Amino acid sequence: MDLKTPVLAEPAPINKSRLSISSGLMPYSSPSQQSIFTPTLLLSIPRKKTGVLDDVRAASWLDSMKASSPPPKKLTFDADADIDSSDADVAYRAWMINYPSALLLFEQIMHYARGKSIALFLDYDGTLSPIVDNPDLAFMSDEMRAAVKNVAEYFPTAIISGRSRNKVYEFVGLTELYYAGSHGMDIMGPANGSAFNGHPNCIKLTDKQGKEAVLFQPASEFLPMIEEVFTTLVESTQDIKGAKVENNKFCVSVHYRNVDEKDWKTVAQCVHNIIKEYPRLKLTHGRKVLEVRPVIDWNKGKAVEFLLESLGLSDCDDVLPIYVGDDRTDEDAFRVLREGNRGYGILVSRVPKESHAFYSLKDPAEVMEFLKALVTWKSRSS
Numbered sequence: 001m002d003l004k005t006p007v008l009a010e011p012a013p014i015n016k017s018r019l020s021i022s023s024g025l026m027p028y029s030s031p032s033q034q035s036i037f038t039p040t041l042l043l044s045i046p047r048k049k050t051g052v053l054d055d056v057r058a059a060s061w062l063d064s065m066k067a068s069s070p071p072p073k074k075l076t077f078d079a080d081a082d083i084d085s086s087d088a089d090v091a092y093r094a095w096m097i098n099y100p101s102a103l104l105l106f107e108q109i110m111h112y113a114r115g116k117s118i119a120l121f122l123d124y125d126g127t128l129s130p131i132v133d134n135p136d137l138a139f140m141s142d143e144m145r146a147a148v149k150n151v152a153e154y155f156p157t158a159i160i161s162g163r164s165r166n167k168v169y170e171f172v173g174l175t176e177l178y179y180a181g182s183h184g185m186d187i188m189g190p191a192n193g194s195a196f197n198g199h200p201n202c203i204k205l206t207d208k209q210g211k212e213a214v215l216f217q218p219a220s221e222f223l224p225m226i227e228e229v230f231t232t233l234v235e236s237t238q239d240i241k242g243a244k245v246e247n248n249k250f251c252v253s254v255h256y257r258n259v260d261e262k263d264w265k266t267v268a269q270c271v272h273n274i275i276k277e278y279p280r281l282k283l284t285h286g287r288k289v290l291e292v293r294p295v296i297d298w299n300k301g302k303a304v305e306f307l308l309e310s311l312g313l314s315d316c317d318d319v320l321p322i323y324v325g326d327d328r329t330d331e332d333a334f335r336v337l338r339e340g341n342r343g344y345g346i347l348v349s350r351v352p353k354e355s356h357a358f359y360s361l362k363d364p365a366e367v368m369e370f371l372k373a374l375v376t377w378k379s380r381s382s
């Protein structure tokens with residue numbers, strides 16, 4: 001496993017040829033999955049100090065903003081098109097040929113899992129909790145919490161979120177899980193077996209339950225910069241009705257879900273004006289959110305590798321990692337599992353989306369069914 005010290009780097013362009021993996025893990029041969037990715041999924045801004053978001057860039061930011069989290073029953077490929085629900089259903093069913101339901105093909109997944117230990121990685125927003133207008137109220141249901149708790153009794157389970165680690169822990173509230181916040185830039189993992197012991201960004205500590213743990217924060221030097229940017233973004237967006245800035249510790253989210261669409265360009269301009277002064281920060285797009293984060297070579301995929309290593313589950317033919325997520329940032333994790341021929345990504349989506357995932361689930365309700373099915377399968381087979 002390549003767990004190098006994170007270095008400053010722009011995200012690498014997606015290498016389409018690496019999507020074609022001949023593998024015993026491949027549930028089916030899918031030529032279309034080899035050529036569907038566009039580089040727009042990893043969007044970072046060039047650093048031109050003009051002070052003005054030029055039209056071309058503004059257009060591409062806005063296109064991305066419009067395409068993020070379209071309403072159900074519309075297609076991501078053209079969020080403005082007036083597509084009726086039956087067209088959307090047909091398109092969704094066609095898409096599912098390449099991204100089959102993890103519930104419908106549950107037996108197939110379990111066939112590949114036979115003789116292996118499953119390690120489970122779960123995103124939070126849009127995966128365990130439904131997307132809601134107010135990010136502070138994105139609670140998961142008690143039933144979902146129980147499902148996650150049960151599954152964690154059988155399989156090592158980690159939450160990997162764009163939220164701050166503390167915030168996502170507050171929402172989930174289960175001590176038996178591992179947590180990675182800030183898109184993997186803040187990981188609390190098990191104390192034993194970590195390849196990162198002795199790393200300057202890695203410290204041993206005792207967690208709130210008195211358990212020994214390792215805290216890995218590869219972007220710790222960015223903390224003052226992120227604080228400064230957060231404060232500036234709060235000030236500069238305060239007059240944009242509906243805009244909300246969230247401090248996620250090692251990254252900042254600028255939400256525009258509740259901003260009138262005619263003002264989205266103003267939001268983009270505000271963010272651009274600020275981060276052009278910070279060449280060591282970059283922008284990524286989430287679901288109706290612009291995310292400002294350090295330009296380090298670290299993401300949810302690296303976090304999965306880190307946790308597998310820490311759990312002593314890396315480089316093992318007898319381990320099957322499964323990652324469930326709904327967001328563009330989850331693609332880094334899907335890609336790590338696909339490229340390393342190691343496990344399965346499951347994309348949570350109601351609309352067709354290009355993805356490195358192998359399977360799909362429609363919404364958090366289906367995620368919960370999948371978690372319950374895992375528990376039933378495991379308890380029957382042990």
Ligand SMILES: O=P(O)(O)OC[C@H]1O[C@H](O[C@H]2O[C@H](CO)[C@@H](O)[C@H](O)[C@H]2O)[C@H](O)[C@@H](O)[C@@H]1O
Pocket residue numbers: 123124125126130131132133134135136138160161162163246248253255257286287288289291327329
């Ligand atoms: O990695 P995740 O756990 O999926 O976190 C990604 C972002 O999720 C949150 O925003 C999203 O969910 C909100 C609540 O449903 C919604 O209002 C917002 O529009 C979505 O983008 C969170 O607030 C962000 O900070 C995370 O980065």
